[in-house]
Structure formats: structure tokens, C-alpha cells
Amino acid sequence: MFSDAPHFDVRDYLRKEMMPHFLCPGCGHGMALRALLWAIHELNIDRDKLAVVSGIGCAGRLSAYIDANTFHTTHGRPLAYATGLALARPDLHVVVITGDGDCLAIGGNHLIHACRRNLKLTCLMLNNEIYGMTGGQVSPTTSETRLTTTTPHGNSEPNFDACALATAAGAGFVGREVTRHVPKLKELIKAGLQHPGFAFVEVVSDCTEVYGRKNDMGSSAEMVLRQKSEMRPSAYRDSVDEPFRSTDLPTGILAQNNRPEYGAALRAAAAARAAK
Amino acid sequence: MPTRPSQADIYQTRYGSHGDYPMIVLAPASAREIYDETIRAFDLAELCRTPVILLYDQVIAQSSETVALGGRTSVHATRKWASGPREAYKPYAADADLIPPMPRPGDGYRTHTTGLTHSETGFPSQDPETVTRNLGRLYAKLDKHRDLIDSFEAVRCEDAEVVIVAIGISARAARRAVDACRAEGKKVGLFRPVTLWPFPEVALREATRNAKAILVPELNIGQLRLEIERQLRDRRVEGLHLISGEPITPAQIAAAATKLASEV
Ligand SMILES: Cc1ncc(C[n+]2csc(CCOP(=O)(O)OP(=O)(O)O)c2C)c(N)n1
Ligand code: SF4
Ligand SMILES: [Mg+2]
Numbered sequence: 221m222f223s224d225a226p227h228f229d230v231r232d233y234l235r236k237e238m239m240p241h242f243l244c245p246g247c248g249h250g251m252a253l254r255a256l257l258w259a260i261h262e263l264n265i266d267r268d269k270l271a272v273v274s275g276i277g278c279a280g281r282l283s284a285y286i287d288a289n290t291f292h293t294t295h296g297r298p299l300a301y302a303t304g305l306a307l308a309r310p311d312l313h314v315v316v317i318t319g320d321g322d323c324l325a326i327g328g329n330h331l332i333h334a335c336r337r338n339l340k341l342t343c344l345m346l347n348n349e350i351y352g353m354t355g356g357q358v359s360p361t362t363s364e365t366r367l368t369t370t371t372p373h374g375n376s377e378p379n380f381d382a383c384a385l386a387t388a389a390g391a392g393f394v395g396r397e398v399t400r401h402v403p404k405l406k407e408l409i410k411a412g413l414q415h416p417g418f419a420f421v422e423v424v425s426d427c428t429e430v431y432g433r434k435n436d437m438g439s440s441a442e443m444v445l446r447q448k449s450e451m452r453p454s455a456y457r458d459s460v461d462e463p464f465r466s467t468d469l470p471t472g473i474l475a476q477n478n479r480p481e482y483g484a485a486l487r488a489a490a491a492a493r494a495a496k
Numbered sequence: 497m498p499t500r501p502s503q504a505d506i507y508q509t510r511y512g513s514h515g516d517y518p519m520i521v522l523a524p525a526s527a528r529e530i531y532d533e534t535i536r537a538f539d540l541a542e543l544c545r546t547p548v549i550l551l552y553d554q555v556i557a558q559s560s561e562t563v564a565l566g567g568r569t570s571v572h573a574t575r576k577w578a579s580g581p582r583e584a585y586k587p588y589a590a591d592a593d594l595i596p597p598m599p600r601p602g603d604g605y606r607t608h609t610t611g612l613t614h615s616e617t618g619f620p621s622q623d624p625e626t627v628t629r630n631l632g633r634l635y636a637k638l639d640k641h642r643d644l645i646d647s648f649e650a651v652r653c654e655d656a657e658v659v660i661v662a663i664g665i666s667a668r669a670a671r672r673a674v675d676a677c678r679a680e681g682k683k684v685g686l687f688r689p690v691t692l693w694p695f696p697e698v699a700l701r702e703a704t705r706n707a708k709a710i711l712v713p714e715l716n717i718g719q720l721r722l723e724i725e726r727q728l729r730d731r732r733v734e735g736l737h738l739i740s741g742e743p744i745t746p747a748q749i750a751a752a753a754t755k756l757a758s759e760v
Contacts, residue, residue, distance in 0.1 A: 235608075238619060268604045284608050284619065289601035292610035305601070312601055 233257040233267075235287050242281060246440020248425030251399035252346050253282050255423075256315070258402070259409040271312045273302040275327060277353045278427070279319035279346040296327030299334045302341050310483055313413070316343040321351045324360040324380055331382075331420075335389035338417040339482040344409065345382060345420065348427035356430035367434045382422050387475040392417025394475040398424040400447040404471075411473060417481045424469070500741035501554040503664055504716040506723075509549045510693045516631055518638045520548040520645060521693040523663040527561035533690065535568055536647075542573030544641055545595050546634075551692060553715065555665035555743050578605055586616040588630065594637040638694060646699065647690035652678065653703040656685030658757045659710050661700070661724050663692060665743045666713045672746035673753055682757045697727050704728060708760035711736060711753050713744050732760065 234257075243250050260270065267288045274283035276295035283290040289312070293301045298316045306314040323331050323345045334341065350368060351357040358368040358375055361382065365374040386394045393415035397405040405423060412419035424447060426432060428440040437443050509521045520540055524533040530552060537548040576597035578585060587607045590596045596616075599605040608618045613630065615621040638645060651674055653659055658677075660670040667688040677684035687703040689696050704710060710728060712721040713736035721735040736752045738744050 235619075237617070267606060269602055271601050284610065288606055290606075290608045292608065292612065294611060309601065 228258050228261045230254050230257055233261065233287055234285050238285050241285055243278065244429035246426070246428040246443075247278065247352075248348060248399040248423075248427070248440075248444070249279055249282060249346055251402055252279075252344065252405070252423045252425055253285065255399075255402050255405040256317075256344060256409055257286065258406045259413060262406070263410055263413055265313050265413070269312055271302075271305055271309075271314045272317060273298045273305065273314065274317040275319065275322035277319035277322050277351070278348075279317055279352075279425075280322060281353075282317050282346075296322055296325070297330060298322070299327065299330040299341070299343065302343075303334065303337075303339055306339055306341055307483055307486065310340075310487070314341050315413070316341060318343065318345050319352070319359075320345060320347040320349060320361040320382070321357075321359045324382055324385075328360070332385065332389040334418055335386050335391035335420065337482040338390060338392045338479050340415075340417055342409070342412045342415075342419045343421065344412075344423055346423050346425045347382065348425045348431060349379070350427045350431040352427040352430050356427075356434055366431075368431070369434070383420070383470070383474050386420040390477075390479060391420045391475070392477055392479055392481070393419035393473070395420070395473045396422040396424065396469070396471050398447040398469075398471060399426065400444045408472065415476070417477075417479060424471075497741045499554060501665060501743050502715045502739070502741065503553050503666065504719065504739075505551065506692065506714075506716070506719040509551050518546070518635050519693050520544070520546060520638065520691070521551050522548065522647070523551050523690060523692040525552070525556055525664050525667050525688065525690075526563075527556075527559065528563040528565075529690070530556070531563065531565065532567075535571055538571040539573040540641075540645060542571075542575050543595070543644065544637060545598065546638070551664075553664040556668075578603065582606070587618040588614065588616045590633060590637070594633055594640050642694070645691055645694065646696040648696045648699045648703075649686070649688040649690060650699065650703040651686040651688075653685035653687060653707075655683055655706060656704075657683040657706065657708050657760060658753050659685045659687050659704045659707040660749065660753060661687045661689070661710055661712050661720065662714060663689060663720065666715060666749075669744050669746045670713055670749050673749035676746060676750040677753050677757070680754070682754055684753045684757065695723055695727070700724075700727055704731065707731065709734065709756045711749070711756055713737075713749050713752070715739065715743065732756075 270288040272283045272286050272288050273291045274280040275298040283292050298318050302314050302316045347361050349362045350359050356368050357370045360380045362375045383394050383396050395408045397408045412421045426443040432443050510519050522533045524530045537550050541548040578597045578599040585605050587599050588596050599607045612620040613627040615626045662670045670686050674684050674686050709732040711734050712724050714720045717737050718735045725733045
């Protein structure tokens with residue numbers, strides 16, 4: 221039905237029984253969800269064969285809204301669940317939705333090993349630089365100097381560049397996009413979904429209610445506009461009083477390789493052994 | 497104490513997670529029993545749609561024993577898969593056995609799985625009535641299958657005045673102690689729960705019908721003893737607890753049982 225219908229209506233992909241959703245007004249995660257569903261629509265992925273696995277957090281709640289096979293798992297572990305699912309069921313299209321806390325703090329080890337294995341999965345990390353759900357504690361991606369409930373004097377920890385981490389760990393596909401550009405984000409997610417190995421996509425999202433409020437970042441619309449000014453070319457970097465990020469923010473496809481896909485390699489090894 | 501024997505996770509396995517939930521824990525005491533109970537663990541997990549923990553101490557885990565692997569060699573559990581129209585399907589609507597058939601991704605049901613409390617639809621719910629009913633079902637589900645879950649060994653308990661209750665390596669040592677005590681004319685028996693949780697309380701009561709005292713040797717400061725005290729409030733229950741990283745010897749148990757027998 222959807223293959224002939226270029227028109228994308230997000231409501232066709234949402235579970236009506238789950239409405240109203242629980243996100244705060246203006247939360248960037250809603251835009252990330254829209255981009256993902258739009259990408260699924262354009263690639264005409266059969267939702268009976270689509271599995272969405274999420275962790276814990278506001279980002280983790282998104283799987284429940286998608287009319288597909290959905291799994292809301294434990295904190296930091298969606299990649300572990302998804303790894304089992306994708307290995308057992310190579311016929312499924314497995315997508316992971318995770319937050320910056322979920323993916324880089326408690327789940328950091330799962331991420332690096334998922335990148336290293338290069339199993340066919342698409343991992344969307346929704347980075348709002350904060351533990352949104354639990355009320356705004358510092359996360360591994362919180363920018364330096366930012367206020368959080370656990371950094372009342374401003375954050376002094378350097379933040380993680382998740383894409384650099386994923387690239388170094390060997391992920392087959394690495395990309396980043398901001399929620400301000402939903403069509404571009406949709407295109408990046410599409411490229412990730414089509415990659416034959418592990419695809420890591422960082423989505424720069426906004427937690428308006430907790431992070432934005434604490435740091436006087438304005439309304440949700442202002443926060444989204446801010447994403448643009450933060451993505452300024454390096455030459456302008458020093459012209460803003462208080463940089464949101466210490467460097468400018470590379471976006472788009474940042475790394476891609478053709479390393480062997482883990483699931484296929486494992487099945488081939490098992491078949492070769494069975495034939496002996 | 498890594499790599500040293502202890503039996504200090506009796507409540508960890510039962511209550512280790514957050515929230516309220518029932519749990520199946522199997523406690524084998526030999527190499528052969530590990531093999532059998534592992535098969536049974538998978539069978540029960542599949543049948544009851546629940547996690548099962550296999551719990552054994554370091555001595556049982558690392559001892560070498562010759563076993564003849566007869567009987568069952570594979571897991572025979574059959575999982576009930578969802579069938580029927582998608583619209584009417586509720587992933588947590590149970591059959592008469594209180595176990596709901598499971599949906600498989602790809603079969604078209606497009607269900608949601610969550611660790612949050614949920615209704616029969618699988619979607620999160622905090623409705624007091626719904627969450628009460630669902631947790632009640634999880635407990636009732638195991639109650640309904642106790643005939644398959646319960647497992648124990650009772651050795652010379654019929655006329656026993658002192659019954660030793662133990663698991664794992666402590667039960668192996670207690671078995672030797674029973675023989676030693678019987679050779680001396682002391683009426684001592686052994687009750688060994690193979691299924692530790694839910695505790696086979698009916699069988700325990702039966703095995704201790706004539707017992708005047710209970711001895712609980714275990715490698716912790718008194719965990720299994722607490723449960724036995726709870727089950728047998730009208731009886732004298734004594735513990736023999738070793739927390740030094742060594743197993744309890746048959747002689748230590750025989751001495752404690754003999755002393756207890758002389759006092760009751
Ligand atoms: C094992 C465990 N530890 C801690 C928590 C509490 N917790 C819930 S959400 C969360 C952080 C989520 O942050 P993030 O992944 O960035 O998601 P966001 O809410 O920002 O989208 C934490 C620590 C938990 N649910 N489980
Ligand atoms: S707390 Fe933050 S991340 Fe969570 S829904 Fe609200 S705005 Fe979004
Ligand atoms: Mg976050």
C-alpha cells in the first residue's frame with residue numbers, strides 16, 4: 221500500500237492506543253521519531269518484519285509508539301537484546317533506539333562491541349546531552365560548563381564524541397544529524413538502514429524541559445534554532461561568547477567501511493563446521 | 497571469596513531483582529543432577545514462560561564425577577505460539593493454564609514487550625486493578641504448576657527424630673552424616689530441596705512429621721535456616737553455619753546431629 225503512496229502520514233505508523241504520548245511539548249525526540257518513521261516509509265520496510273528495540277529513558281519510550289514488533293528492554297542493554305534478535309532472526313530488520321545515557325554510560329561497552337562485531341543493525345542514539353527521564357543528571361555527552369542537577373557548578377568533565385568512538389571501534393556506518401533538519405535526518409537514517417553492517421546514527425536532539433530550562437536555552441523553537449548556530453563553520457567558532465560545543469559539529473555520513481558483517485560470518489563459520 | 501565454596505545467594509536468587517515477582521530456582525547437588533536440572537530448567541522456563549535460575553556452589557560446579565548420561569538428552573519443552581486474528585490478539589491474555597501463548601516477530605502481531613507493568617495488551621499500564629491482576633497471575637501461574645516445579649529428595653526421614661535440611665555440597669556431606677549417625681543407632685534423616693524456590697513446603701512438612709529437631713548446615717551465616725524456621729515454627733531449628741570458604745565436613749554435621757539428637 222505504501223509503496224505506491226509517496227505521501228507520508230506519520231499517523232499511519234503510530235499506535236493510536238498509545239496516544240497521547242508522554243514526551244514534553246517541544247521535546248526533540250518527537251522529531252527523531254518522525255524522521256525514523258519517514259525513512260521506514262520511504263524504504264517501504266514491511267512492519268511485520270521490523271523490530272524496534274529500545275532501552276530506558278525518554279528515548280527508550282519511543283519504541284512503544286511505533287506500530288511494529290517493539291521491545292522496551294533494560295537500561296543500557298538494547299544493543300545486547302537486538303544482537304540476539306538479529307542473530308536469531310536474520311530475516312528481521314532490527315532498529316535500536318537509545319539515549320546518550322543509555323548508550324554511552326551504562327551501555328557504553330555494548331556499543332563498542334556492537335561496533336566491533338559489525339552485526340547488521342541500525343542504532344539511533346538520541347543525544348540530548350542529559351539524562352532526561354530521571355530529571356536532568358549529567359551524561360557522558362553533556363557539554364563542558366553546562367548546568368545539570370548533578371553539576372551545580374557547571375560540568376567539568378570533557379564530553380564524548382560518540383561518532384568518533386563508534387568510528388574508532390569499527391562501526392560499518394557512522395553518521396550524525398540534527399533534529400533541526402528532519403528531511404536530512406531522514407536521508408541519513410535511510411542510508412543507515414540500507415547499510416549491510418552496523419550503522420550508528422547520532423541524532424542531536426533537545427531536552428527542552430529539563431536541560432533547556434536549567435541552562436536558560438529558551439523555548440523549544442529557540443533550542444532547535446540554536447542547533448544551527450552551534451553547527452557554524454570553524455572560522456566563526458570564537459565569535460560566540462559561550463560555545464555550546466568546544467568545536468564545530470560535523471554532520472552527515474562521517475565514516476563507512478565494508479568490513480564483513482558479523483551475522484553472515486558467524487553463519488558461514490557454523491555451516492563450514494557442520495559440513496566437516 | 498571467588499573460587500571458594502559458599503552458599504550465600506539463597507535470597508539473592510529469590511529476591512534479587514526490583515519489584516515483586518515469583519521465581520524458580522533449582523539447586524542440583526551432583527554432576528548428573530546439574531545435567532538433569534539444566535534440562536528441567538529450560539523445560540520449566542519454556543512451559544511457564546518465566547526465568548529459571550540454576551544455583552550451585554563451587555564444589556558441585558568444579559568436582560569431577562563419572563556419570564552415565566541416560567534418559568533425556570534434549571530439551572523437550574514446547575512453547576505455545578500465538579495464533580488467530582491480529583486484531584483480537586492480546587499477548588498477555590492467558591489460557592486456562594494461566595500461560596499466554598507467545599507472539600513471534602514476523603508473524604504479524606506487532607506487539608510491544610516492556611519491563612514496565614502492563615495490561616493484557618502488552619502496553620504500559622499503571623491502572624491499580626490491572627497491575628494487581630497481572631502480578632497475581634504471575635504468582636498463580638507457578639502455583640498451578642507446582643507438581644512440575646517441586647522436586648526434593650528425602651532420605652530416611654520416615655522415623656527420623658532429627659532431620660537435616662541442606663542443599664548442594666552441604667547436602668552431599670549431610671548424606672554421609674546420615675549414614676554415620678544411623679550406624680550409631682541415631683534416627684537422623686535428610687531433606688534436600690532440589691527445587692529451592694518456590695520452596696517445597698508440603699514435602700518438608702511430610703518429611704519432618706516425626707522430627708523433634710531440624711539441623712540446617714549451610715555455607716552462610718543462616719539463610720536457608722530462616723526459611724525452615726518460617727516453615728516449621730513449632731519445631732526446634734538449629735543452624736550449622738560455615739563462612740570460612742571451606743565446605744562443611746560429614747563429621748561436623750554428624751557431630752551436630754548427634755548432639756541435637758541427645759538434647760531432644
Ligand atoms: C539499571 C538502571 N539504572 C538506572 C535507571 C534510571 N534511569 C532511567 S532513565 C535513565 C537515564 C536515561 O538517559 P538517556 O539515555 O540519555 O535518555 P533520555 O531520557 O535523555 O532520552 C536512568 C539513569 C534505570 N531505569 N535502570
Ligand atoms: S524530559 Fe526532556 S527528553 Fe524527556 S520528554 Fe521531556 S523534554 Fe524530552
Ligand atoms: Mg539523554
